[in-house]
Amino acid sequence: MKFINIAEEQLSNGIEKAFKNHEDFFKEYFSTLEDKKQFHENIEVILRDTNIDLTKINIGLLTKRLSSLMRLLKRSVKKIVIPDVIFFVGLNNFDGHGLILNGKPYIFLNMTRMNEMLENKSFIIDLHLLHETFHAIHYYHSPSFYLRNYKSTEHHYLKRMLAEGVATYLSKDFKKASFDSALWLGLIDREHFTEWVKNCTVMKRSMWELIKNAIASNNFDVSLINTLFAVPGARQEDLVKGRFGYYYGTEIVRKVAEKEGLRILFLEYEEFRNYVEPYFKE
Structure with missing residues (x-):
């Protein structure tokens, strides 16, 4: 399992550099989930309003929980591919989901939403992380369910x-x-x-x-x-x-x-x- 931290890159270096460095992710994200024009119109304000220190702390927490969960999952469920994880800052429309990039499964977690959700003490973080993980695994092993294959x-x-x-x-x-x-x-x-x-x-x-x-x-x-x-x-x-x-x-x-x-x-x-x-x- 690999962790890709686009969020800190966005917050430190700006959105355009992040687009360039992670073109495959953003291309797939805009093709399957988010309206690209709406994203471009609103992301700069969201980046300005995002607390980078809180985001770093929460990414650390999520990384720790995901590492633990994936170790257990790998031992418990055979013959599945464990997805890699992408952290990024997005609009408020999606907190996370599964994607297939270059034939491999990924989870993305939108820190705009995750920072907000983690403030709620009732939020069951492990179940949310597993939910998005199983989306990615499911899409990889049953491609007909993947978002690009919505044909009707x-x-x-x-x-x-x-x-x-x-x-x-x-x-x-x-x-x-x-x-x-x-x-x-x-x-x-x-x-x-x-x-x-x-x-x-x-x-x-x-x-x-x-x-x-x-x-x-x-x-x-x-x-x-x-x-x-x-x-x-x-x-x-x-x-x-x-x-x-x-x-x-x-x-x-x-x-x-x-x-x-x-x-x-x-x-x-x-x-x-x-x-x-x-x-x-x-």
């Missing part, structure tokens, strides 16, 4: 749902964590988690109808995508209204894992796809 409207709904389910289920299983911890990383309280699960289950069939209709009409419905995958606000009462896709994806993956075990990391999308509609029709 269906993929934006179902591939994403299943990929989040794989990362959530495996991080939960590896750490023997509770369902609420794996899904919300300590950021939701018990009362509101119970309400959120109720909302997910009550709305399951109607959400599936919306997803099917969006796929049939080739409609990338931003409102529906946000309900499935976004956090609609910072208050506890806001959390219960979004991220339903994480719940559905994890439940589907749990059912597949009962039959396939760790082979879920290697199953391609078409195999997984067969489990989706039966789950929603239960």
Whole structure:
């Protein structure tokens, strides 16, 4: 496992030099996740507002935790490729994810978001790091799920749902964590988690109808995508209204894992796809 610290380079030498030195990363990042124009328009302000000393401390903490987790993971799960790690300073849109660069798996961690999240004493750091790690491992071993391979409207709904389910289920299983911890990383309280699960289950069939209709009409419905995958606000009462896709994806993956075990990391999308509609029709 290798650690690549673009963040300190950005904060010390400026964004243009970082772009030049890490062209492959930024090219892939802009191709799969972030709008390049928006990034360029806003990153200088974010860099000015970022505390370099705090960022260094937090990168040290994250490096230590990741090193420990990856040693355990390598011993526990055979025949997987352990990803390298990139730290950088980005916009507020993504705290981290998995990428494939030049055929190799990487995790990136956005220190803009990580600095903020690490201030929350309820935040379960190890589960977050494992979640992003399993994204990278999953994309490497099941390329059909990788972001570049979203070729249709269906993929934006179902591939994403299943990929989040794989990362959530495996991080939960590896750490023997509770369902609420794996899904919300300590950021939701018990009362509101119970309400959120109720909302997910009550709305399951109607959400599936919306997803099917969006796929049939080739409609990338931003409102529906946000309900499935976004956090609609910072208050506890806001959390219960979004991220339903994480719940559905994890439940589907749990059912597949009962039959396939760790082979879920290697199953391609078409195999997984067969489990989706039966789950929603239960």
